[in-house]
Amino acid sequence: xxxxxxxxxxxxxxxxxxxxxxxxxxxxxxxxxxxxxxxxxxxxxxxxxxxxxxxxxxxxxxxxxxxxxxxxxxxxxxxxxxxxxxxxxxxxxxxxxxxxxxxxxxxxxxxxxxxxxxxxxxxxxxxxxxxxxxxxxxxxxxxxxxxxxxxxxxxxxxxxxxxxxxxxxxxxxxxxxxxxxxxxxxxxxxxxxxxxxxxxxxxxxxxxxxxxxxxxxxxxxxxxxxxxxxxxxxxxxxxxxxxxxxxxxxxxxxxxxxxxxxxxxxxxxxxxxxxxxxxxxxxxxxxxxxxxxxxxxxxxxxxxxxx
Amino acid sequence: xxxxxxxxxxxxxxxxxxxxxxxxxxxxxxxxxxxxxxxxxxxxxxxxxxxxxxxxxxxxxxxxxxxxxxxxxxxxxxxxxxxxxxxxxxxxxxxxxxxxxxxxxxxxxxxxxxxxxxxxxxxxxxxxxxxxxxxxxxxxxxxxxxxxxxxxxxxxxxxxxxxxxxxxxxxxxxxxxxxxxxxxxxxxxxxxxxxxxxxxxxxxxxxxxxxxxxxxxxxxxxxxxxxxxxxxxxxxxxxxxxxxxxxxxxxxxxxxxxxxxxxxxxxxxxxxxxxxxxxxxxxxxxxxxxxxxxxxxxxxxxxxxxxxxxxxxxxxxxxxxxxxxxxxxxxxxxxxxxxxxxxxxxxxx
Numbered sequence: 001x002x003x004x005x006x007x008x009x010x011x012x013x014x015x016x017x018x019x020x021x022x023x024x025x026x027x028x029x030x031x032x033x034x035x036x037x038x039x040x041x042x043x044x045x046x047x048x049x050x051x052x053x054x055x056x057x058x059x060x061x062x063x064x065x066x067x068x069x070x071x072x073x074x075x076x077x078x079x080x081x082x083x084x085x086x087x088x089x090x091x092x093x094x095x096x097x098x099x100x101x102x103x104x105x106x107x108x109x110x111x112x113x114x115x116x117x118x119x120x121x122x123x124x125x126x127x128x129x130x131x132x133x134x135x136x137x138x139x140x141x142x143x144x145x146x147x148x149x150x151x152x153x154x155x156x157x158x159x160x161x162x163x164x165x166x167x168x169x170x171x172x173x174x175x176x177x178x179x180x181x182x183x184x185x186x187x188x189x190x191x192x193x194x195x196x197x198x199x200x201x202x203x204x205x206x207x208x209x210x211x212x213x214x215x216x217x218x219x220x221x222x223x224x225x226x227x228x229x230x231x232x233x234x235x236x237x238x239x240x241x242x243x244x245x246x247x248x249x250x251x252x253x254x255x256x257x258x259x260x261x262x263x264x265x266x267x268x269x270x271x272x273x274x275x276x277x278x279x280x281x282x283x284x285x286x287x288x289x290x291x292x293x294x295x296x297x298x299x300x301x302x303x304x305x306x307x
Numbered sequence: 308x309x310x311x312x313x314x315x316x317x318x319x320x321x322x323x324x325x326x327x328x329x330x331x332x333x334x335x336x337x338x339x340x341x342x343x344x345x346x347x348x349x350x351x352x353x354x355x356x357x358x359x360x361x362x363x364x365x366x367x368x369x370x371x372x373x374x375x376x377x378x379x380x381x382x383x384x385x386x387x388x389x390x391x392x393x394x395x396x397x398x399x400x401x402x403x404x405x406x407x408x409x410x411x412x413x414x415x416x417x418x419x420x421x422x423x424x425x426x427x428x429x430x431x432x433x434x435x436x437x438x439x440x441x442x443x444x445x446x447x448x449x450x451x452x453x454x455x456x457x458x459x460x461x462x463x464x465x466x467x468x469x470x471x472x473x474x475x476x477x478x479x480x481x482x483x484x485x486x487x488x489x490x491x492x493x494x495x496x497x498x499x500x501x502x503x504x505x506x507x508x509x510x511x512x513x514x515x516x517x518x519x520x521x522x523x524x525x526x527x528x529x530x531x532x533x534x535x536x537x538x539x540x541x542x543x544x545x546x547x548x549x550x551x552x553x554x555x556x557x558x559x560x561x562x563x564x565x566x567x568x569x570x571x572x573x574x575x576x577x578x579x580x581x582x583x584x585x586x587x588x589x590x591x592x593x594x595x596x597x598x599x600x601x602x603x604x605x606x607x608x609x610x611x612x613x614x615x616x617x618x619x620x621x622x623x624x625x626x627x628x629x630x631x632x633x634x635x636x637x638x639x640x641x642x643x644x645x646x647x648x649x650x651x652x653x654x655x656x
Binding site: 258 | 365366367368369371458460465466467468469489490491492493494496497499502503504505507511514515518519
């Protein structure tokens with residue numbers, strides 16, 4: 001048997017890997033199909049309105065995804081917005097400025113952040129971060145920022161500590177490792193010749209980073225950002241703890257809200273009505289589609305740059 | 308290789324059958340609300356009899372689904388099923404233990420048991436009609452109490468729960484507005500006019516109330532007590548203000564009319580009697596009428612019989628209210644009459 005392999009080995013290997021790849025696609029379509037089937041009663045009853053209605057009332061069996069969709073998108077957007085500058089700075093420091101002896105332990109420390117289970121982030125967020133954040137930043141912000149034109153509405157509301165902004169910040173912590181390691185990886189692929197040449201014509205370190213390195217890895221940074229966004233969109237446990245569990249759409253970032261994953265996590269256990277369960281599966285379908293599109297875009301962008 | 312495999316299979320079989328012989332295991336799943344008391348009972352009962360109870364607190368909805376699908380020996384639900392639903396699925400239901408819900412507040416200078424609330428004011432608070440703590444409606448009930456001009460934050464459960472079911476049921480009974488606009492459910496659409504904040508589980512609500520000045524929430528009494536939260540007095544159906552005490556919970560249970568509740572579907576909220584606490588709720592056990600495995604069914608019933616008789620103290624230690632003797636008698640009569648083996652023999656004598 002073993003001796004026969006070299007002759008047919010290539011062929012066998014090709015078929016086996018093709019079959020595995022095929023299996024993944026089949027699985028994904030099966031997943032999508034079962035979500036559509038599960039969500040069908042809700043989609044049939046509410047039509048396209050399911051995606052736009054902010055009515056979520058289990059008592060009267062009126063369901064709409066808008067509240068959860070809004071909370072998911074806004075909290076993830078805040079997370080990416082906050083994590084990007086920090087992630088950029090950290091990865092530039094690690095790959096360009098940091099002395100050798102510090103670079104490894106620091107990288108490991110950042111990657112360990114990714115190993116922290118999300119429920120730990122949730123508990124830390126609820127018991128440690130949220131009370132502090134409410135008493136310090138939110139009180140200050142509602143005194144100083146709430147009266148500003150336009151942006152003021154973002155900071156109005158009671159300093160409860162939990163809500164959209166808090167969720168965004170906790171998410172930012174959670175996506176920082178993936179963002180940092182991907183950007184660092186991209187920076188390390190820039191040929192050294194390029195750096196040396198730029199220093200050679202008398203550029204400062206800042207100019208090398210800002211004018212040569214960053215433009216060279218623009219694509220991967222964007223790809224990393226979208227991968228991180230995908231992570232943020234699907235996060236469940238941490239968000240469930242700190243978002244405040246309210247089915248509303250508010251302009252203020254301090255107000256409690258909900259996300260798709262949090263709504264599913266909190267209501268699925270006790271949902272008994274068929275329409276309620278179906279609507280929760282419908283929320284799952286919405287999340288699946290969003291992350292699918294986001295991750296797909298990221299992959300395309302990352303690949304294009306690699307070529 | 309073959310011998311090794313044989314050995315493994317054999318030893319697995321021996322271990323498996325050994326475990327099955329050594330102790331009887333009963334499986335249940337459902338409500339999270341009574342989980343602490345079932346867990347305590349199971350531990351003690353196992354010590355006394357060697358019978359093991361495996362209870363998974365997956366929520367009332369899950370409990371109902373699992374008993375209907377016949378994957379567990381009993382299901383547990385905080386919200387009782389209708390007689391019609393029970394008959395359709397061939398189930399019986401009986402109350403196992405009771406618990407009570409108390410409003411808790413966070414207001415400077417106000418101690419536990421000092422503030423008085425009525426059902427309709429509580430409903431108005433959660434509907435955002437009463438927005439400040441010094442509003443006339445609250446002041447009227449609390450002459451002599453210094454109420455601050457602080458906005459009210461209404462904290463609710465963000466997860467679907469039996470506690471919310473019983474709380475919203477109470478508000479439905481005492482407030483016509485609430486019943487019209489919100490209604491009863493394990494999860495309801497909380498009125499947006501109030502400052503609403505949702506906490507996950509009793510612990511989440513307790514945490515938010517403890518931390519937010521001007522907050523009000525509702526939790527099981529055990530959580531109010533262990534977290535040192537400021538509970539309030541409530542006005543009951545008879546118009547009297549009562550403190551949340553074991554006596555008041557027992558009074559509500561004793562005044563309830565179990566004898567005229569088909570399928571033991573009875574919600575204990577807003578019961579008559581001057582001493583009754585108005586938010587008291589039983590949690591229920593669901594079993595099949597026809598038992599394919601009468602021996603296990605008998606073990607389940609023996610377990611709950613033990614819980615009624617000897618589990619009283621354990622229940623009250625955890626701030627649950629034991630079922631009164633007359634109700635236990637009715638439940639046992641139902642067991643004798645309704646739960647049969649597939650050959651038609653009574654499972655419980």
